[in-house]
Amino acid sequence: MERFYDERMKALEGVDDPASRLVITIRSGLPADDDDEEVRLLCALGGEAARNTVYAVLLTALFDRQVAMYQAILEMGRAQGVFELASDSLKIARNLVALEDAYGYRIMAGHPTLDHDATAELILDYARLATAHPLVKET
Template sequence: MHLNHVAEEAGLTSGAVLYHYPNLSELLVDAHHAGMERFYEQRLKRISGMRDPADKLIVVVRSGLPHGPDDPDVRLLNELGGAAARNRMYALLLTTLYDRQVSMYQSVLETGAALGTFTLSGDSLVIARNLVALEDAYGYRITARHPVIGPQEAAELILSYARTVTNNPLKTSH
């Protein structure tokens, strides 16, 4: 990852980024923490008071996608992902975020199965991993400005898979 890429994504000059983060590694660790807060901790908080596993699953899916193509958190995480192949620390940070998201989905799926809300078509871990992978893939398409895949379309595509693997209609208000 290069400083000019980070600065460009943030809409700043390289000098401005260096002023706040003299060490690029610190910036990437902070970006990871922001991603962990948004894509794991805030999502858990959003569903913590909900009782219906189907509603929880819908909220988790919708809140795991970029708000739009210019979503700064997701764009920075995409940059972090590009650096992961070259830096073990970045790879570990992204793996931690992924694993936590998988565990969040798995918990919702297993709770739904235990309550009889879901009839899972396979192993909850495999389904959870696929749901996070779909989030990541469609999130990338959104930030890459795909002409027909925005946040709503991506959520519906992921929910389509979730409906199949949970044998639940996952009715949404949209």
């Protein structure tokens, strides 16, 4: 689970531009491919969370940390005048994490047209609407 929060936070060290931070965070939140063992484990935990309180607590904590990570980036962008948020930052952040999770499942299921780059672009499309920023692939 460190990969989806701690490692992402480390990847943002030294990156001051909120748009760059958002792109990096989105791109690093998806499985590399359908053989991604760490994501396979998270998917299995997710399937068991309804029956196992420990798994449910772990996954809820991860979700909340990821939401807070996105929300901080969105608020930073708004404060700097880089983003014009279309909605409350909490709602946008929750949607970004939910999109990561949903598209991550599609990647893991081997969807023929949804690989890492395609799904990152779909999530970036939502983020562009939510932030009124072009969010180029490598900002």
